[in-house]
Amino acid sequence: MRTPEEELAEIRASGLWRQVRSFDPIPGAMECLLDGRRLVHWASNDYLGLANSEELRTAFQEAVGKLGAGAGASRLVVGTRPAHLALEEELAAFKGAEAALTFSSGYVAAVSAIPAIVGKGDVIILDKLCHACLIDGARLSGATIRVFPHNDLEKLRSHLEWARKQVDAKGRILIAAESVYSMDGDFGDLAGMVALKEEAGALMLVDEAHGVGLYGPHGEGRADALGLGDRIELRMGTLSKAVGLAGGYLCASRAWIDLLINSGRGWIYSTAPPPAMAETVRCALRIIQGSEGERRRGRLWENVAALDTALGLTGLDLSPIRPVVVGQSEAALALSEDLRSRGHHVPAIRFPTVSKGTARLRVSVSADHSLEEIESFAGALRELRHFSD
Numbered sequence: 001m002r003t004p005e006e007e008l009a010e011i012r013a014s015g016l017w018r019q020v021r022s023f024d025p026i027p028g029a030m031e032c033l034l035d036g037r038r039l040v041h042w043a044s045n046d047y048l049g050l051a052n053s054e055e056l057r058t059a060f061q062e063a064v065g066k067l068g069a070g071a072g073a074s075r076l077v078v079g080t081r082p083a084h085l086a087l088e089e090e091l092a093a094f095k096g097a098e099a100a101l102t103f104s105s106g107y108v109a110a111v112s113a114i115p116a117i118v119g120k121g122d123v124i125i126l127d128k129l130c131h132a133c134l135i136d137g138a139r140l141s142g143a144t145i146r147v148f149p150h151n152d153l154e155k156l157r158s159h160l161e162w163a164r165k166q167v168d169a170k171g172r173i174l175i176a177a178e179s180v181y182s183m184d185g186d187f188g189d190l191a192g193m194v195a196l197k198e199e200a201g202a203l204m205l206v207d208e209a210h211g212v213g214l215y216g217p218h219g220e221g222r223a224d225a226l227g228l229g230d231r232i233e234l235r236m237g238t239l240s241k242a243v244g245l246a247g248g249y250l251c252a253s254r255a256w257i258d259l260l261i262n263s264g265r266g267w268i269y270s271t272a273p274p275p276a277m278a279e280t281v282r283c284a285l286r287i288i289q290g291s292e293g294e295r296r297r298g299r300l301w302e303n304v305a306a307l308d309t310a311l312g313l314t315g316l317d318l319s320p321i322r323p324v325v326v327g328q329s330e331a332a333l334a335l336s337e338d339l340r341s342r343g344h345h346v347p348a349i350r351f352p353t354v355s356k357g358t359a360r361l362r363v364s365v366s367a368d369h370s371l372e373e374i375e376s377f378a379g380a381l382r383e384l385r386h387f388s389d
């Protein structure tokens, strides 16, 4: 039997060692203490700066005072707290969907929902760059899995043709993709995929983890901003990134949501998130949809434009994620360390989060970064030669 120490030694030898660092954000700034070192951080998915905002701090405290700390049991066993029901109603209205269901995280939403939608005898087709939770949900489902190269619609079309022949009259075909890809920051070709899935009579699940809060006039997400919302059966996302809190959601027709309530195992067999969390998410959604949300989105896009200009990047999709692909794991770690010594915390992303040979720094921009921080960071990165011509 191999020991965990032996396995860890292999992980270390291949440059894939992961370690936990103490990260302490400094309220009101994009600075943090990382293992005690004061750095500007470019690592958080809190794109709108809501997680540490005065508004949500206050709302969370008040909600705990009103609703208590824990939920106590799963929602079917003890009953569902009004805060969860109100949140789901508001989420559905926000997304223009018939119904919504919330989960303790986006990851749990995917691994609960996908196996409730497809199973043995069905086919699930994933974009190659899909997040681990979509892959894990697909594996757990028992459906036959097909993968197409990132945004390759021709390959998707041929998978759909193949799948049509595989499934019987009751069989389902589900396409899973993201609206904004988490490690590349580029867009999924949603319009192209929706057209193909309609032609094939398939279903579509879009993960808006990096879209919700950011796109559309009220931050509804990219699918909705493109007017595709009501043509996508299953719209999933997280409440943990731009929304600033924690949790996952799925918006769909009443029937799909009822099916998840009846067979989504990660929802049925897990304690409900604290009701104060749901209550605070309601507050975050109001902010996102209002003028404060618009102001924060405006600042975020100004910051992204400033970073692109400072780094000489052009033609990229407008997202807060900017990858700096380095190649080898060790080189990505070294660049990350060099940037830390210059005062900036940018995480190195390695296999299996991204494919081998494409290790990178993942830069995420927030509405709360200042222009000085952007200039300083871009200067450090340029100096470290990766953007020199």
Ligand SMILES: *Cc1c(COP(=O)(O)O)cnc(C)c1O
Residues within 6 Å of the ligand: 105, 106, 107, 108, 131, 133, 178, 182, 207, 209, 210, 238, 239, 240, 246, 247, 248
């Ligand atoms: C972060 C992420 C998730 C998971 O959401 P959590 O709420 O953090 O569990 C799902 N999908 C994508 C694309 C993500 O980036």
